[in-house]
Amino acid sequence: MKHILFLALLFMQLGAAGQSVQWRADKTKSYIKYYAKHAVHAWTGISKDVSCVVQVSGKGEVEKVAATSKLKSFDSENSNRDSHMLEITDALTYPSINFYSTSIVKRDAEYTVRGVLAFHGVEKNIEFKMKEETAGKERRFRGEFNFLLEDFSVERPTLFLVKTDNEVKVELFIVF
Secondary structure: OHHHHHHHHHHHHHOOOOOOEEEEOOOOOOEEEEEEEOOOOEEEEEEOOEEEEEEEOOOOOEEEEEEEEEHHHOEOOOHHHHHHHHHHOOOOOOOEEEEEEEEEEEEOOEEEEEEEEEEOOEEEEEEEEEEEEEEOOEEEEEEEEEEEHHHHOOOOOEEOOEEOOOEEEEEEEEEO
16 A cells, blocks of 8 residues: 555656656566575565556656565565575565656657656666567566665675675566
8 A cells, every 4th residue: 555655646646747647556467576696596576566647648658667566575586595685674664665757768669768766765866778569458567676785775685605696686577
C-alpha cells in the first residue's frame, strides 16, 4: 500500500500537463531483475511485483516515470539467500526500492532516463537507457543500470570470508 501511495503522491506533485495521460504497468508481464556475483558463484533475483506509472504526452512519448518494488518480492530461487538479502538491506526499515525520473529524453526508440533511485534509506541520482518496442497494442520498455552496494550503505555479504562483488546489475522490463 505504501508504494501505491508513493506513486500517487509523486504524480499529484508532478501534475498532469496538457494532453498528458497516465499509464500503469501490466504487473503480469513486467519485472525487475538483479544480478549479483561472488567469487564462488553468480545469481539473479527477480521481482514480478512492480508498480510503475508513466506520464505520456499527447504525442505518445514518455515524459515522467515512477516505479517501486518491495524487496521481499525478489526471488533468487534460494530462500536462505533471499532471507539474508532482506536482513542486509534492512527490509523491515526500508521495505521498497523506488525510482522517479527527473528528465527523460527520447531519440528514435531509445530514452535516456535520469532520476533518483531510493534504496536502503539513501537517494542517488542515476542515468540509464531504455529501449522501446511495440508488440500489437503493447508498449514494452527494456533497460538496465548498475549500482554499487556501498553507495547505498549496504554491507556486502560474505561467503567463505570473501565479500560479494560491490556492483549489482539491474534489468528492467516494463509492459504497458
